[in-house]
Amino acid sequence: MKQIITGNKMDSINSYLSFTQKCKRLLFVAGLFMVAGTIQAQENDAELDKLFTWVTANSPGCVCAVSQNGKLVANKAYGVADLERSIPLTTHSVLDAGSVVKQFVAAAVLLLVEEGRLSLTEDIHKYIPELPDYGEKITLDHLLTHTSGIRDWTGLRPLAEGDPDALTLTLRQRGLNFKPGEEWAYSNSGYVLLKEIVARSSGKSFSEFTRKRLFEPLKMMATSYVQDLTGVIKNRALAYKKENDGWKLDMEIGNDRGGGGALFSTASDLVLWNEALAKNSLGAFVTEKLQQPAKLNNGRKLGYGRGLMIDTFRRGGNLVWHSGGAAGYSTLLARLPQYNLSLALMCNADNGARSALAARMFDLYLPSSNTGTATQSNQQPEAVTVDANDKAGLYFNGKTGQPLRLLVNNKALSLAGVGPLLALSADRFKSRGSSLSFLSGANFEMQFRDNSQFEIITSEGEKIPFTRAKGFAPTATELAAFAGKFESNDLGSVMEIVPEKESLQMRFFRNPAKSIKLTAVDKDTFMLAMMTVRFQRNKEGVVTGFLYSNPIVRNIEFTRIN
Structure with a gap:
């Protein structure tokens, strides 16, 4: 029996067929995007591999992770974790993150501040009464922002008697580098005191507090603050240094490391932390304070927040980052908020190239429309060729006694401990992204008045004078x-x-x-x-x-x- 199809039914069928065709087209387009995305991911993977061709099957190397728009888009390992046993680095390898821990210390402090158990403006003697009286009020915020003037314990150890730990050395000091809030100078000692304050105020060890309040809530399950570095640490990669034609262990596990433990993590866990900052997972107060540039007493804004460096990215916007080094371990954790892009780079041998590697990694994942572009204010100035031979020598800051040694190689000027400088004119030079220990920002310029004196001009506009040493040949x-x-x-x-x-x-x-x-x-x-x-x-x-x-x-x- 033939079925009669009415006009209404035919319209319904046509609508259904039209809808089906549209769905097919949408699925086809979506498929094209998925294929394109897969191809792009494969291309990025291949380009990422090229950045690590210097790593061999018999050398230490690096683990890296990249997060984009809240998704892990790369998580790779290159090299060997244990050369004696030929154990390769993997994405599950944990490494000592060095000073990257400072942002976690700062977050722990800020959580307690938000709960009213600590105060950013309180004198720290309230929490550590055995600290010597310096005749100046030092606050928690001074410690967090490296403006306390408290001497860095790593600079004290070379002449210290015996084998004191970092806290003992810090508590022994009777003087400051400068009046609190007047200058910025990186101080590991400040963060040693902050960890102690967290423990005393919370009633928990710093390790337990961070596990309960930070790592577990954020699902950073491979991350821990380890108090005893001589203990067994699951999946720990050993650290090395190149010596002559071979590798030697390069690890600090006793008081050379401060005696107070260290943060161990994976690269993928560290980008989870960056995502937590991007999403305000720690709450608005903690997230904002971590990334808020500090100010000196005179109102000058710094390139440092609380445990985080706040720089201007070369293509515009902010670069939020911190590096860490501990003997052979070398780490860099960075985020570009404007691109929803972050990366973690953890190496078990310090080859001095982590900043350059991170910059090239960012370039792989930045939107193609922005590749190679820069805002006018952030464009690298054009270098000129000058003969800098007459500028080589030793210079001192008259106020602080800070020495800087200028070297010349093939007429090009470089700064000892920093590296080559970019010549802008015969008397003006610029850093290439490497920082000085007494500067809160990575970028600075050097302006010569004459061949016997120059000024360091910081990214915040401060001018720091240096004068050439006169020389001394004693009888x-x-x-x-x-x-x-x-x-x-x-x-x-x-x-x-x-x-x-x-x-x-x-x-x-x-x-x-x-x-x-x-x-x-x-x-x-x-x-x-x-x-x-x-x-x-x-x-x-x-x-x-x-x-x-x-x-x-x-x-x-x-x-x-x-």
């Missing part, structure tokens, strides 16, 4: 005037100064085999590398002591005791 009689024993209460050590033919030997009095050769560089001033000893005299011209400084510690006082 045997002049060298003899420095001989004697000198004691420092801040370091708990006694040093013996012994004159030699054209230099001085500084010996640990309780361990004479351990000594430092000091070379004269200016009147009453001697150096080894970037360690400076400036002798002090009384009104009669007799040497009464000396002040010891290095790039992160100023004016440790040694008094003559014989």
Whole structure:
């Protein structure tokens, strides 16, 4: 029996067929996008692999992860985690994240501040009463923003007697680098105190507090703050350094590491943390304070928040980041909020290229329309060729005693410990992204007044003057005037100064085999590398002591005791 199809039914069928065709077309287009996305992902993977061709099957390497628009788009490992046992690095390998821990310390403090158990403006002596009285109010916020003036324990250890841990060294200090809030200088000691304050205020160890309040809620299941680095740490990659033609272990697990533990994590867990910051998962107060640029007493805004560097990205917008180094471990965690893009790079041998690697990784995942473009204000200025031979030498900051040594290679100027500088003119140079320990931003310029003096101009506009050392060639009689024993209460050590033919030997009095050769560089001033000893005299011209400084510690006082 034939079925009769009415007009209404035919319209319904036609509508259904039309709808079906549209769905097919949409599915086809969606399929094209999926294929294109897959191809793009494969291309990015291949390009990412090319960035790590320097890693061999028999060398340490790196683990990296990239998150884009809230999704993990890359998670790869290159190289070996344990050379003795030929265990490869994997995406499950955990590495010491070094100073990347600071943003977690800051977050822990801010959680307690939000709960009313701590106050950013409170004097820290309320929480650590055994800290010496410096005659100045130091707040929690000073510690968080590296504006406290508290000396960095890593700069104290070279001359410290015995094997003190970081907290002991910090509590022993009777002086500051500067008045709180007046300057910015990176201080690991400030964060040692903050971890102690979190533990005392919460009633939990820092390890337990961060596990319960940060890592578990954010599903960072491979991340932990490990108190005892000599214990078994599951999936730990060992760290190495290149020496001659081979590799040697390069790990700090005792008081050389501070004695207070370290953050171990995977690259993929670290980008989870970045996503938590992007989504305000820790709450508006904590997230905002972490990324809010700090200010000095004079109102000058810094390139540092609380545990995070806040820089301007070369293509515009903010670059929120922090690096970490611990012996052979090298880590960089960075985020570009305007692109919803973040990455983590963790290596078990420090090859000095993490910043360059991270920049090239970002380039792979940035929108193609922005590739190679830059805002006018962030465009790299064009370099010029100049002869900088007459600028090489040692310079000092008259206020702080901070030394900077300028080197010349093939007429090009470079800064010791930083690297080559970009010449903008015969008297003006620019950093290439590497920072100085006393600057909160990575970018700075160097403007020469003449061949004997220049100014460092920071990214915040501060001008820091440096003057060339005049040189000093002491006679045997002049060298003899420095001989004697000198004691420092801040370091708990006694040093013996012994004159030699054209230099001085500084010996640990309780361990004479351990000594430092000091070379004269200016009147009453001697150096080894970037360690400076400036002798002090009384009104009669007799040497009464000396002040010891290095790039992160100023004016440790040694008094003559014989």
